[in-house]
Amino acid sequence: MKLIVTAGGQGKKIWPLSREAKPKQFQAVVGSEPLYKQTINTLLKGYSAQDIFVSTKRRYYDIAISQAPEVLRENFIIEPDVAKDRGPGEGLAFATLADLHPNEPFIIVQADCLRTPEEDFLKTLAAAEKIERRDRKFMSGGVKATYPVLGVDYLKFGQRVSEEDGVEIYKVDEFIPRVEDYNQTRKLIENFHVGTHSNHNCWFPELMMEAYQKYRPDWFEGINNVYSLMKKGASASEIDEAYSELQAGPTELVTNNLFKEGYAILLPYKWTDIGTWDSVYEFFDTGGAAHTEGNVVISDTETSLIKCSNPNKIVAVLGVENLIIVDTEDALLVIPRDKSSKVNDLVKLMGERKEKKYL
Numbered sequence: 452m453k454l455i456v457t458a459g460g461q462g463k464k465i466w467p468l469s470r471e472a473k474p475k476q477f478q479a480v481v482g483s484e485p486l487y488k489q490t491i492n493t494l495l496k497g498y499s500a501q502d503i504f505v506s507t508k509r510r511y512y513d514i515a516i517s518q519a520p521e522v523l524r525e526n527f528i529i530e531p532d533v534a535k536d537r538g539p540g541e542g543l544a545f546a547t548l549a550d551l552h553p554n555e556p557f558i559i560v561q562a563d564c565l566r567t568p569e570e571d572f573l574k575t576l577a578a579a580e581k582i583e584r585r586d587r588k589f590m591s592g593g594v595k596a597t598y599p600v601l602g603v604d605y606l607k608f609g610q611r612v613s614e615e616d617g618v619e620i621y622k623v624d625e626f627i628p629r630v631e632d633y634n635q636t637r638k639l640i641e642n643f644h645v646g647t648h649s650n651h652n653c654w655f656p657e658l659m660m661e662a663y664q665k666y667r668p669d670w671f672e673g674i675n676n677v678y679s680l681m682k683k684g685a686s687a688s689e690i691d692e693a694y695s696e697l698q699a700g701p702t703e704l705v706t707n708n709l710f711k712e713g714y715a716i717l718l719p720y721k722w723t724d725i726g727t728w729d730s731v732y733e734f735f736d737t738g739g740a741a742h743t744e745g746n747v748v749i750s751d752t753e754t755s756l757i758k759c760s761n762p763n764k765i766v767a768v769l770g771v772e773n774l775i776i777v778d779t780e781d782a783l784l785v786i787p788r789d790k791s792s793k794v795n796d797l798v799k800l801m802g803e804r805k806e807k808k809y810l
Contacts, residue, residue: 452498452502452555452580452774453468453502453503453504453508453552453555453556453557454494454502454546454558454581455538455541455557455558455559456490456494456505456506456560457506457540457560457561458477458506458511458563458641459511459530459535460475460476461473461474461505461534461657461708462475462563463798464726464727464791464792465478465480465725465727465728465731466782466784466795466797466798466810467777467782467783467784467809468758468760468777469701471810474511475563475725476562477511477514477676477703479648480731481725481734483577485518486562486563486564486725487518487563488518488565489565490504490560490562491518491519491521492519492708493566493572494560497573497577498568498576499521499623499640499739500521500522500526500753501523502528503522503523504527504528504548505519505522505526505541505548506527506528506530506540507527507528507529507530508531508532509528509529509640509687515527525546525798528543528724529681530543530694531611531687531690531691531694532679533647533694534701535694535695535698535700536543536699536701537702538667538699538700538701538704538705539670539673539694539698539700541559541627542663542670542671542674545659545660545663546656546660546678547628547656547657547673547678549656549657550754553568553655553656553657554655555584555655555656556580556584556607556653556654556655557653557655557656557659559651559652559702560651560654561650561724563724563725563726563727564723564724565721565722565723565725566720566723567720567721567774568721569720570655571617571719572616572720574616574617574618574719575618575719575736576717577616578588578613578616578618578649578716579618579620579651579716581615581657582612582613582620582652582714582776583653586612586632586714587654587658588713588714589654589658589659589662589709589710589712589713589714590653590654590713590714590715590716591606591648591649591650591651591653591706591710591713591714591715592623592648592651592716592718592722592730593646593649593715593716593717593718594646594647594649594717594722595645595646595717596639596640596646596745597640598640599633599637600636600647602624602629602631602702602792603648604629604647604707605630605645605648606623606625606626606627606629606645606647606648606716607623607624607625607626607627607643608621608622608623608624608644608645609621609622609623609624610622612754613730616667617714617753618719619719620714620716621715621769622714622715622790623710623711623713623714625778626648627639627645638669646715646717647708647720649718650708651716652702652711655718657727659705659764662705662706662709663705665707665708666704667704668714669698670698670700673693673694673696673697674697676693677690677693677694677697685730692772719769723788725792726792727792727794728756728775728777728788728794729775729791732754732755732775732788734758735792739753739754740753741755741757742753742757743758744757744759744760745758745761745762746762746764746765746766747759747765747766748766749767750765750768750769751770751774752769752771752772753790753810754772754773755771755772755776755790756774756775757777758776758778759778760777760778760779761778761779764778773787773788773789774786777793781809782809784797798810
């Protein structure tokens with residue numbers, strides 16, 4: 452099986468640590484190593500470097516190489532520095548593997564997520580490969596929903612098709628797009644065997660490209676054109692021009708049509724999408740206590756994340772709760788935890804104010 456590590460996003464919601472020049476996946480958001488490096492290290496414990504592909508933007512190539520030199524140079528899939536969302540970006544990776552390894556299944560591994568314990572993650576990859584080779588079904592991941600979460604997609608699990616080594620794989624009865632109503636979401640998870648969709652898309656690259664051709668023929672034609680230019684050694688400007696013509700959009704514009712005949716892996720490990728600072732706080736599972744990193748002093752402070760990355764500074768906090776406080780060398784963020792998804796609004800305002808050096 453081939454593993455596609457996606458590492459091209461910008462991560463605006465993790466500002467001020469995540470910056471345009473060095474986004475969150477290349478930062479030590481949790482722990483002492485960058486998220487991307489942690490991901491590569493885990494995969495190398497179960498797979499050879501030949502099986503690991505990295506999909507990232509051209510401007511991040513040097514960072515990705517320096518942080519994980521074990522990845523083969525020829526296994527980098529370089530996406531143009533044009534923001535088009537995951538649909539075209541992942542499509543370029545699928546086209547590459549369809550050309551290089553058409554008979555090998557792949558799985559998407561997002562570099563900005565944490566998976567613990569890593570042993571269970573590797574067991575899941577092995578189980579997914581076995582079932583994929585047997586059944587050739589589109590497969591994705593799901594986490595059992597225990598409380599309502601707004602802004603995420605859901606999978607309704609059907610009949611179980613496999614259980615091996617603690618990994619359960621189910622047919623999918625229904626893909627349920629994100630619902631922004633709390634009561635509707637609560638009823639959804641109460642009445643059905645439902646999980647939150649956590650990507651981990653797994654299939655054969657040729658079959659995925661056939662799905663692109665069927666459900667997004669514009670992407671299919673444009674991606675093949677871009678890949679053809681890359682193979683011919685066209686200039687970066689030619690490739691960028693062709694890629695810029697693609698319409699932006701998420702991969703779900705294709706994959707949400709595939710779940711009718713697809714499978715879902717019920718992830719047996721803790722999966723955390725590092726999408727907001729609140730998700731970082733939740734990862735540590737402090738039981739309501741504050742989580743601190745760096746030179747921080749707190750008193751009478753609960754349910755908060757306080758992070759100081761400047762060794763020459765001390766951050767002192769007293770009498771607060773439900774706050775995110777992140778202090779870097781040149782920027783300070785203070786925001787309620789329940790509004791942490793709005794950080795990108797601040798990033799947008801700073802851009803309008805021409806504060807480019809802080810972005």
